[in-house]
Amino acid sequence: MKQHLNKVVFAVLALCTAAVNVSAQDKTLRINSFGGAYETAHRKCVITPFEKETGATVQIVTAYSADAFAQLRAQKAAPQYDVIHFSGGQEIVAASEGLLSPIDPKKLSNAADVYDIAKAGLAKGEGPAYSVAAIGMIYNSDAMKPAPASWKDLLNPKITPHLILTDISNGYGMLGFLMLNKVQGGDLTNIQPGLDAVTKLLASGATIVTTSPEMQQSFAQNGAWLAAYASDYAYTLTKANLPAKFIQGSEGTPASFITTNLVAKRPNQELALKFIDMSLAPSAQQCFANELRYTPTNSKTTLTPEVAAGVAYGASNIKGLLRFDAPTIEANRAAWVEKWNKTIAKK
Numbered sequence: 001m002k003q004h005l006n007k008v009v010f011a012v013l014a015l016c017t018a019a020v021n022v023s024a025q026d027k028t029l030r031i032n033s034f035g036g037a038y039e040t041a042h043r044k045c046v047i048t049p050f051e052k053e054t055g056a057t058v059q060i061v062t063a064y065s066a067d068a069f070a071q072l073r074a075q076k077a078a079p080q081y082d083v084i085h086f087s088g089g090q091e092i093v094a095a096s097e098g099l100l101s102p103i104d105p106k107k108l109s110n111a112a113d114v115y116d117i118a119k120a121g122l123a124k125g126e127g128p129a130y131s132v133a134a135i136g137m138i139y140n141s142d143a144m145k146p147a148p149a150s151w152k153d154l155l156n157p158k159i160t161p162h163l164i165l166t167d168i169s170n171g172y173g174m175l176g177f178l179m180l181n182k183v184q185g186g187d188l189t190n191i192q193p194g195l196d197a198v199t200k201l202l203a204s205g206a207t208i209v210t211t212s213p214e215m216q217q218s219f220a221q222n223g224a225w226l227a228a229y230a231s232d233y234a235y236t237l238t239k240a241n242l243p244a245k246f247i248q249g250s251e252g253t254p255a256s257f258i259t260t261n262l263v264a265k266r267p268n269q270e271l272a273l274k275f276i277d278m279s280l281a282p283s284a285q286q287c288f289a290n291e292l293r294y295t296p297t298n299s300k301t302t303l304t305p306e307v308a309a310g311v312a313y314g315a316s317n318i319k320g321l322l323r324f325d326a327p328t329i330e331a332n333r334a335a336w337v338e339k340w341n342k343t344i345a346k347k
Contacts, residue, residue, distance in 0.1 A: 031083045032063040045287035082272045089326020095125030101262040110280035118297035127261030130279040131294035133230040134312040135254045142243040151183045151249035161205035162225035175254040176228030235293035255321040
């Protein structure tokens with residue numbers, strides 16, 4: 001009798017332990033974030049409010065888009081992320097490979113207010129964009145009067161000695177180059193017009209940088225007036241007390257869409273959807289705009305005039321955003337970088 005009772009007790013304890021483990025699992029999300037100032041803002045704008053509202057714990061892995069995507073692919077049979085964030089269009093490829101779950105917009109309370117361009121691929125598994133880094137022109141507002149207005153202003157010979165080009169190994173640099181290529185008559189099947197323009201610009205005194213800190217040094221110490229780069233970095237320069245402003249080119253604004261994606265084959269999908277939904281809320285997007293000058297994708301997000309001036313704000317500006325085909329870029333990236341390197345080596 002005693003032996004039987006012990007077995008019952010052990011069985012009950014085992015069930016309780018399993019229930020606790022399941023409950024703990026249901027209340028834990030594993031995500032990636034991008035580190036540095038971005039991760040600080042991510043915590044403030046989404047992660048901490050989510051933990052307070054749900055009682056859940058968010059485990060953060062610092063991993064940029066390419067690395068996070070490589071991890072997701074490697075863990076295909078047993079993924080570790082519940083929600084994964086990308087900024088380079090990797091969600092399009094990941095969804096096509098079955099690594100992401102389709103999202104029913106009815107399960108997102110904020111989806112109806114999100115601009116169509118930011119949620120077009122939900123049914124295919126492409127997560128919604130909750131922020132956008134708009135690529136336009138950062139300019140020295142003391143030196144450039146009037147302000148630039150067109151992407152073709154990058155080709156103004158009076159400006160060229162003070163022009164900064166960004167290496168296309170940098171994601172923002174790639175988008176800026178593709179826009180320069182576009183206004184020169186090229187497209188994703190032909191980048192030679194852009195390379196020809198780069199050749200002329202370098203011959204006339206333009207400078208190439210690879211990283212964001214190099215760009216800041218160029219504006220602070222080396223007489224830079226103009227660069228094709230992202231709205232968030234213009235704000236970084238402003239915080240460094242430099243006379244930098246951001247403006248969208250009249251021909252359109254290429255953009256880096258920062259997406260939040262539901263990973264397939266994970267048990268916590270309802271909780272993950274809650275996290276994704278909170279990322280789309282006006283309050284979260286207002287916070288990202290205030291902290292980093294990212295463009296909101298929720299039409300109900302309200303910004304102050306000062307913040308709005310530094311992003312692509314409102315329906316009319318959102319319509320001007322261009323999203324170059326990410327799978328085409330990924331398929332050609334290595335070849336394009338090789339051509340770029342040969343071009344700049346001739347300067």
